[in-house]
Every structure is written in C-alpha cells, then in structure tokens.
Amino acid sequence: MRIRLKIWRQESNETSGRMESYELKDVNEEMSFLEMLDVLNEQLMEKGIRPVEFDHDCREGICGQCGVMINGEPHGPLQHTTTCQLHMRTFRDGAEIYIEPFRADAFPVKCDLKIDRSAFDRIIQSGGFISVDTGQAPEANTTRISVPVAESAFDSAACIGCGACVAACKNASAALFTSAKITHLVKLPQGQTEAQERVLKMVSQMDAEGFGHCTNTEACEAACPQEISVLNIARMNWEYNKAHIMRK
Template identity: 75%
Template sequence: MKIFLKIWRQETREAKGEMKNYVLDDVTEDMSFLSMLDLLNEKLIAAGERVVEFDHDCREGICGQCGVMINGQAHGPLPHVTTCQLHMRSFNNGDTIYVEPFRAKSFPVIRDLKIDRSSFDRMIQAGGYISASTGQAPEANSIPISHKTAEAAFDSAACIGCGACVATCKNSSAALFVSAKITHLVLLPQGKIEADERVRKMIAQMNEEGFGHCSNTEACEVECPQQISVLNIARMNWEFNKGGFL
C-alpha cells in the first residue's frame, strides 16, 4: 500500500521543528507502525539523509518506550495499544498519516519524535517507592494480602509510563501516571507506611515539573495502553485530602 507521511522533524531541543512529507510505496498491512518507520529510515539511509529518530525498545507493548501522536491521537487510532502494537492494517492505501511527538512542556523534544520523559523519573524518585532494607526476600506469607487487593494494586502497577496520558490531556496533567503509583503502593501493607509523605512529595514534584492540573475530562483513561483507571486519580486526591486539607 502507498502511505503519505507527514513527520515532525526537529534537529535539537532548541531548534524549531517542522512537519516534513515522505511517501512510502511498499508498505504492507502486516507491518507494525514502527516497522513502517524502519522502512522509511532504510530509505533515508540509502538516500544519505538523517533518519527519523523515535523511541522504541521491546516492541511488545510492555516497556512504555514507544509513543507518538498519530493523526492527532496518542498511539494512533486503536484503543488501548502502544504505538508498536499498532499495525498498518489500521490504515488504508493512499492515507496521509501525521506523526508528531507527545507534546508537553515537561516532555521536551530531544530530536524528531524522541522526547525527554525524565520528569516521570523525578516524580517517582520523589516518593514512588517503599523504604525497605535490602537483603534476602522475606517469606511471602508473612504479610497476608487478599487476592482482590493484590489484583487492584497490580492494575495500578501496570502503568508503563509511556506518557500518552500527558500527551492526550488538554492540561498536560500527569495525574494519571502519578496517581497510579500512589494507588499501587497505598493498597499494599508495605506502601501504607509512607503513604501520606509519598502523596505530598509526588504531587509537589508534579507541580515542580510544570505539569498542568487534572480537570477530570477522563481522556487519559481512554488513550492509556494499560487502561489505568481514572479512579486512581480519585484515590490520589483522597490520600492527599485526608492527610491535611480536609
């Protein structure tokens, strides 16, 4: 199939980027979206041009590295998949596809479609952990946890940190990402101990990084590859409020 591409090209963080047009004639519908970009890059290399840089790692939909805006939607038109799990059969012969990096002030473009998501790391460093002595793993049954609680905690822990929530949010809020980690840890006995401190520190860091506020449009949950529930945000708000404001 023939695909017309409009891709964001930007040399450096400071440079002014722009959309550039490319045409691919020999795309097959079995290709993943990233394979299609690989094909484009092979052509660019053959022509002696600089390749389109984009983030990717596992290409299995579990690492959270890939993620671009495809035709104005995070990870493209399919619901709840990462960019690498999107295939060209979701498009038609002759389609024009816009490819842009996830945009937010806190996600500066490094080059082309590659963005700097270290703001996510710093929010986790601010409190998204439990303080535990290292050493031998403790006996698993010494801390009983109900199956339901373990499952709920795991649902929140399933966040892969791709940043689609921020990219989709009209306010560029990181509430879904931060709240998933807060909820994951507060549900478990080991995480409860530092719960109050954690929610305060992580929210403070979220402000510090310059993310916007959550206005509960719930767009993040719709685009999230891991279907992280917006109720995580409600839980984060509750944990924050009960610790002081209310």
C-alpha cells in the same frame, strides 16, 4: 499499500521544528507501525536524508519507550495499544498519516519524535517506592493480601510510563501516572506506612515539573495502553486530602 506521511522533524532541543512530507510505496499491511518507520528510514538514508529519530525498544508493548502522536492521538487510532503494537492494516491504502512527538513542556523534544520523560523518574524518586533496604524484608507470607486487593493493586501497577496520558491531556497533566503509583502502593499493606508523606511529596514534585492541572476530562484513560483507570486519580486526591487534614 501506499501511504503519505507528515512527520515532525526537529534536529535538536535548541532548533525549531516543522512537519515534513514523505511518501512510502509498497507498505505491507502486516508491518508494525515502527517497522514502517524502519523502512522509511532506510529509504531516507538511500537519498542521503537524515533518518527520523524515534524512541522504541521492546516492540512488544511493555517497556513504554515508544509512543508518538499518530493522526492526532497518542499511540494512534487503536485503543489500548502502544505504537509498537499498531499494525499498518489499521490504515487504508493511500492514507495520510501525521506523526508528532508527545508534547508537553515537561517532556521537551530531544530530536524528531524523541522526547525527554525524565520528569516521570523524578516523580518516582520523590516518593514512589516502599522504603525497604535489601535484607530487611520479613517472610513473605506473614502479610496476607486478599485477591481483590492484590489484583486492584496490580491494575494500578501495570503502568508502563509511556506518557500517553500526558500527551492526551489538554492540560498536559501527569495526574494519571502519579496517581497510579500512589494507588498501587497505598492499596498494599506494605505501602501504607509511608502513604501520607508519599502523596504529598509526589504531588509536589509533579507540580514542580510543570505538568498542568487535572480537569478530569478522562482523555488519559482513553489513551492509556494499559487501561489504567481514572479512579486512581480519585484515590490520589483522597489520599492527598487526607494527608493534608491529618498532617501536623
């Protein structure tokens, strides 16, 4: 198949960018989307054009490093699928495909499709953990956790930190990411001791990074490759409100 590409090119954080058009013939529909970009890059290099920089690593949908806007949607048109798991058979012959980086002021573009998502790390640093030093842990089976609780904690913990939720949100809010971690930890008995402090710190860090407000459009859930539920956001709000009322 033959496709036409419009790709965001931006040499560095300091320069401005623009959309550039490329054409690819002989695209195999069994190719993954990123393999298509590999082929494009080989052809660009043959012509002496700087290859398109994009983030990717595991290429099996779990590391969360890949992630671009494809035809105006995070990770492209297939629901609950990361960019690396998207295959060219999803597109028709002759298709025009727009590729842009995830955009948010908290995710500055580094080069082409590469962005800086370290804001997510700083949110986790502010409190997204259970404070247990190596060696302090008690015998694992002393804490019983029912299957539904463990499973629902897992649902929240499944986040891969790709940033599609922020990219999809009209306000570039990081509420889904932040709440998934808060919810994962507060659902488990081990995580409850620090629940109050954690939610206050993480929300405050989320705000400091310049993410917008959550206005509950639920676009994040629709864009999330891991199907993280917006009810995590409700849980974060609940914990936050509780912490506010209870704190001294």
